[in-house]
Amino acid sequence: MSDLVLYNYFRSSTSYRVRLALHWKGLSFEYRSVHLLNHGGEQHRPEYRELNPAGEVPTLSHNGKHIGQSMAILQYLDEVFPQKRIFAAKPLEKAQILQFCEGINCAHSLQNLKVLQFMEKELGSSPADKNRWLQEWIGRILESSEKMLEKTSGAYAFGGEITAADFFLVPQMFSAQRFNVNVSVYPTLARVTQNCLRLDAFEKAHPFRQIDTPSELKNSAIL
Missing domain, CATH: 1.20.1050.10 (Glutathione S-transferase Yfyf (Class Pi); Chain A, domain 2)
Incomplete structure (x- = not known):
């Protein structure tokens, strides 16, 4: 099992951003779908809200710690996995x-x-x-x-x-x-x-x- 778990939805543009960063950096991750429409939206389930209090996708879990918001996730990935940097140094x-x-x-x-x-x-x-x-x-x-x-x-x-x-x-x-x-x-x-x-x-x-x-x-x- 990967140390990286991405809770996301296929058509979510914010989820799409994080998938791009993970694939670009060549990082293995577990894909967990959070369907935004089924059953009133799986993002509203209490167990998901424990991971992401805003009830939004994506959420990245790394070694049991959870991060929401695509910009925060991208900056985290660039600092923890510096191969193929996506933010300029200057x-x-x-x-x-x-x-x-x-x-x-x-x-x-x-x-x-x-x-x-x-x-x-x-x-x-x-x-x-x-x-x-x-x-x-x-x-x-x-x-x-x-x-x-x-x-x-x-x-x-x-x-x-x-x-x-x-x-x-x-x-x-x-x-x-x-x-x-x-x-x-x-x-x-x-x-x-x-x-x-x-x-x-x-x-x-x-x-x-x-x-x-x-x-x-x-x-x-x-x-």
Whole structure:
């Protein structure tokens, strides 16, 4: 049994980020699915709340200790397993990577499942209302991300090396396409995403390649 256990959900973009980091660093881990919809959401079960009081995915367990929030997990992995660093050593470069990642994090907080469920159940939002909400906020972060990567990107988000920024970008682009956002108007983001998806770690971490991926999606193309 691995010392690393990842509690996650195949389609969760925050879970996707952590899977990318684990595969990129070549770390063996146990995959435990937390289905966000079954039985009202398995993340709300008391036994899971013991691991993650917020009732969110992902949660990484390492030697019996539990860490939530994808950014915290990525920084932990980079310090404990320093092979193939994903945060730059130079302060300015690291700050720019964090700036990019946190921008996407801000948008994610407006598009995650519990927000959409609240809009529907408590505010009476229609599917059209939710779609308008998603289009607006995802579009805003992609626009600002495009402008940033026009200045910083090479093959990947920050030059020619994979960084944590790529682990935030690719899941956000997956979500954008899932919610029918036109990503073709962000050519830099699209180019970097395509370059990333050609790498083995990104293939392994993709939502359509997980043990809890529904069978009808497992053979879907990822490019």
